[in-house]
Amino acid sequence: MPKDILNSNFFELFDHAVSYDVDLNKIQQQYMELQKQVHPDRYANASDQEKRVSMQRTSWINEALSTLKDPVLRATYLLALKDLDVNLDNETTMDAAFLMQQLEMREKLENIRDEAEPLVVLDVMARDIKKSSLAMMQSFSQSYENDLLDDAREWIRKLQFMEKAKKQVNASIADIEDELLGS
Amino acid sequence: MALIQIAEPGESTTAHQHRLAVGIDLGTTNSLVATVRSGIVNTLPDAFGEHLLPSIVHYGEDDIQVGDTAQQLSVSDPLNTIISVKRFMGRGKEDLSVEDLHYSYEFAETESAVPRIKTRSGDVSAVEVSAEILKALKRRAVDTLGDELSGAVITVPAYFDEAQRQATKDAARLAGIEVLRLLNEPTAAAVAYGLDTGNEGIIAVYDLGGGTFDISILRLNKGVFEVLATGGDSSLGGDDFDYEVARWISACAGITFQDPAIKRLLMQHARAAKEALADQESIEINLDADDVKWQGVLDREQLKQLLTPLVKKTLMSCRRALRDADIENESINEVVMVGGSTRTLIVREMVADFFECEPLTSIDPDKVVATGAALQADVLVGNKSDDEMLLLDVIPLSLGIETMGGLVEKIIHRNTAIPVAKAQDFTTYKDGQTAMAVHVLQGERELVNDCRSLARFELRGFPPQVAGAIRIRVTFQVDADGLLIVSAREENSGTEASVDVKPSYGLSDNEVETMLRDSIEHAEDDMHLRSLREQQVEADRVLEALDAALAVDARQLLSEQEMLVISQARQELVDVKSSADNDAIKKAIKHLEAACEDYVARRMNSNIKIAMQGHSIDEYASEPDSDAGER
Numbered sequence: 098m099p100k101d102i103l104n105s106n107f108f109e110l111f112d113h114a115v116s117y118d119v120d121l122n123k124i125q126q127q128y129m130e131l132q133k134q135v136h137p138d139r140y141a142n143a144s145d146q147e148k149r150v151s152m153q154r155t156s157w158i159n160e161a162l163s164t165l166k167d168p169v170l171r172a173t174y175l176l177a178l179k180d181l182d183v184n185l186d187n188e189t190t191m192d193a194a195f196l197m198q199q200l201e202m203r204e205k206l207e208n209i210r211d212e213a214e215p216l217v218v219l220d221v222m223a224r225d226i227k228k229s230s231l232a233m234m235q236s237f238s239q240s241y242e243n244d245l246l247d248d249a250r251e252w253i254r255k256l257q258f259m260e261k262a263k264k265q266v267n268a269s270i271a272d273i274e275d276e277l278l279g280s
Numbered sequence: 281m282a283l284i285q286i287a288e289p290g291e292s293t294t295a296h297q298h299r300l301a302v303g304i305d306l307g308t309t310n311s312l313v314a315t316v317r318s319g320i321v322n323t324l325p326d327a328f329g330e331h332l333l334p335s336i337v338h339y340g341e342d343d344i345q346v347g348d349t350a351q352q353l354s355v356s357d358p359l360n361t362i363i364s365v366k367r368f369m370g371r372g373k374e375d376l377s378v379e380d381l382h383y384s385y386e387f388a389e390t391e392s393a394v395p396r397i398k399t400r401s402g403d404v405s406a407v408e409v410s411a412e413i414l415k416a417l418k419r420r421a422v423d424t425l426g427d428e429l430s431g432a433v434i435t436v437p438a439y440f441d442e443a444q445r446q447a448t449k450d451a452a453r454l455a456g457i458e459v460l461r462l463l464n465e466p467t468a469a470a471v472a473y474g475l476d477t478g479n480e481g482i483i484a485v486y487d488l489g490g491g492t493f494d495i496s497i498l499r500l501n502k503g504v505f506e507v508l509a510t511g512g513d514s515s516l517g518g519d520d521f522d523y524e525v526a527r528w529i530s531a532c533a534g535i536t537f538q539d540p541a542i543k544r545l546l547m548q549h550a551r552a553a554k555e556a557l558a559d560q561e562s563i564e565i566n567l568d569a570d571d572v573k574w575q576g577v578l579d580r581e582q583l584k585q586l587l588t589p590l591v592k593k594t595l596m597s598c599r600r601a602l603r604d605a606d607i608e609n610e611s612i613n614e615v616v617m618v619g620g621s622t623r624t625l626i627v628r629e630m631v632a633d634f635f636e637c638e639p640l641t642s643i644d645p646d647k648v649v650a651t652g653a654a655l656q657a658d659v660l661v662g663n664k665s666d667d668e669m670l671l672l673d674v675i676p677l678s679l680g681i682e683t684m685g686g687l688v689e690k691i692i693h694r695n696t697a698i699p700v701a702k703a704q705d706f707t708t709y710k711d712g713q714t715a716m717a718v719h720v721l722q723g724e725r726e727l728v729n730d731c732r733s734l735a736r737f738e739l740r741g742f743p744p745q746v747a748g749a750i751r752i753r754v755t756f757q758v759d760a761d762g763l764l765i766v767s768a769r770e771e772n773s774g775t776e777a778s779v780d781v782k783p784s785y786g787l788s789d790n791e792v793e794t795m796l797r798d799s800i801e802h803a804e805d806d807m808h809l810r811s812l813r814e815q816q817v818e819a820d821r822v823l824e825a826l827d828a829a830l831a832v833d834a835r836q837l838l839s840e841q842e843m844l845v846i847s848q849a850r851q852e853l854v855d856v857k858s859s860a861d862n863d864a865i866k867k868a869i870k871h872l873e874a875a876c877e878d879y880v881a882r883r884m885n886s887n888i889k890i891a892m893q894g895h896s897i898d899e900y901a902s903e904p905d906s907d908a909g910e911r
Contacts, residue, residue: 134887137760141660156701
């Protein structure tokens with residue numbers, strides 16, 4: 098009897114090894130195959146019951162894809178599979194040097210308008226953030242593969258900071274561009 | 281592979297025939313209905329050969345007129361003639377802008393959250409007016425095609441929020457139309473050009489109508505349409521083109537523009553000249569009224585000069601949308617032209633220059649949205665065997681809830697693929713609290729006041745306990761139409777908390793029910809008969825779906841005992857379905873559904889399993905014996 102997909106983990110669902118390093122192309126392909134079977138459009142004429150079941154399964158598959166695509170959500174999910182509940186709203190890194198760096202970055206962002214070429218500075222910041230994020234993802238992956246779960250957890254907390262910083266930098270770029278083009 | 285099913289004598293076999301499905305473009309200015317016949321998609325004309333139905337409704341002494349006849353009455357009876365009603369769909373009273381109040385009809389003072397327009401036959405909401413337009417299109421389809429409608433795909437602008445989508449669906453319900461899917465207009469346009477069969481790329485849909493301009497940037501990735509950005513100008517369109525040309529004529533002819541009659545005359549000539557220049561280099565204009573006489577020539581070069589500033593304005597909106605989408609002009613792979621005003625050559629040229637790519641114009645720009653909707657409707661009712669086509673859509677705006685301090689916490693982010701479900705836990709903050717209020721909002725901003733209020737829920741009926749002891753899990757489910765369904769459950773005791781949904785701007789279920797009862801079409805029917813008939817149709821649908829399923833995989837998926845239970849419940853439904861007992865049919869359907877619950881889930885899982893192994897269902901079904909042996 099086939100296993101109910103609502104009981105399978107997101108990696109099994111996409112026929113992918115449980116790992117932080119994912120083949121997003123393969124996952125995307127598998128995602129489409131699954132959608133072709135369960136999407137509500139396939140059941141537009143079916144009974145209400147089948148429509149409900151289809152909507153549940155599709156929602157689950159969508160949830161799986163968005164989790165595996167996102168670097169922080171994917172990491173958190175991997176730890177959840179090991180019964181480690183990471184709650185990023187309530188926990189944070191205690192690495193003083195790292196926090197200091199983050200504070201400096203925030204300050205720089207707040208005073209970005211004092212810069213002669215704010216957009217150039219922002220572009221450099223965005224690149225740096227991307228580089229650090231990639232390094233952290235690698236570190237997470239290694240810690241996870243070596244079952245150093247506390248280390249892995251610490252990397253997620255830091256990665257979360259970088260994601261926030263990335264958003265702030267992007268928002269700042271959009272603001273300044275708006276002003277330049279709007280005038 | 282499907283078994284040939286033979287109906288009992290006297291029983292209808294329509295269920296197995298070609299199903300009649302239509303695509304409906306419910307537009308601000310004009311609406312259309314299209315369908316696929318013998319593999320060819322066409323919009324349907326009325327008895328006079330007109331395809332476009334003006335989206336205008338006139339409420340008369342004892343009848344309601346829609347379309348051209350309503351348009352003719354709009355001059356003599358403006359108070360009872362409703363135009364541009366789409367602007368009010370899903371909007372609240374406080375959303376009415378100053379411009380809206382310039383429409384010649386009056387808004388009534390009411391208790392309801394939605395604005396109602398005063399007419400001779402009582403106050404009507406935008407939903408009811410839209411329902412009249414939908415009814416007219418439905419009649420046209422049924423008259424032309426000579427059969428009942430199975431369902432319709434109705435298009436909505438990509439930026440429509442939940443309330444506006446819900447209002448559109450309510451209007452369809454009032455009109456007695458089964459909505460197969462609400463489809464984004466730009467997605468429909470892309471489908472009309474068959475772009476969904478391509479694998480990936482960025483598509484711009486440039487939609488310039490009579491009075492509005494919309495630009496949408498879509499990303500197509502393996503059959504999934506993602507709306508990256510939308511923009512536009514709600515008061516710029518072909519009418520402004522005509523106005524520019526009319527002013528030019530008046531300047532050349534040395535006549536004043538003030539007199540309404542002369543203005544109308546000039547606008548008519550301007551429009552005709554503009555349209556003629558789509559096919560020829562120049563056009564002679566001949567004003568020959570009693571007090572207005574002038575002859576002159578308008579050529580393409582002159583028209584270009586007149587219209588360039590207006591087209592530039594649309595390109596500004598395009599630039600903004602591209603920036604919102606974080607896309608460069610040259611990354612655009614295809615540009616789809618929609619709306620009658622894109623026939624003007626200068627528009628096509630300037631759009632081609634801007635996007636650095638030749639726009640798609642082979643389909644009539646007035647009909648392209650309805651065409652795409654019809655193609656999708658045909659797939660959804662199962663007429664098209666090609667099951668490779670699948671459109672996946674995303675939610676256009678984030679959904680969130682109000683938290684302390686008037687802030688919004690996002691629960692489902694924009695551009696998340698739908699359907700989607702997210703659960704959120706809530707807890708009490710006072711001892712003995714037995715109810716809590718949840719406020720759902722839609723939008724991208726941080727503050728409640730900057731987002732759109734969708735609904736307020738009250739969760740009630742949980743036992744009084746100390747603060748924080750109660751844990752309510754609220755599930756926000758967004759379906760494939762982008763509509764929200766909420767359910768709640770108290771986690772510790774497992775009791776289902778009751779949810780009262782108060783849509784902020786939509787109509788409550790009660791209001792819709794009342795309208796259904798009040799509407800003339802339903803008053804003529806007997807309400808009971810109608811609901812009985814609906815129940816019988818649902819019974820047939822359940823039985824048909826079940827029999828088809830059992831024929832394929834009952835042997836693989838069901839034990840003898842399970843099969844017995846299902847057969848009994850099935851027989852029970854067969855026995856009562858022709859009776860006049862509405863409740864008994866309802867109960868029998870529920871009973872059968874309960875009996876089939878595991879089976880339905882197993883079927884879906886089994887299909888998934890096959891998909892994951894890369895086999896098709898046909899391969900699976902053609903060798904039942906080998907598979908049955910494994911059980």
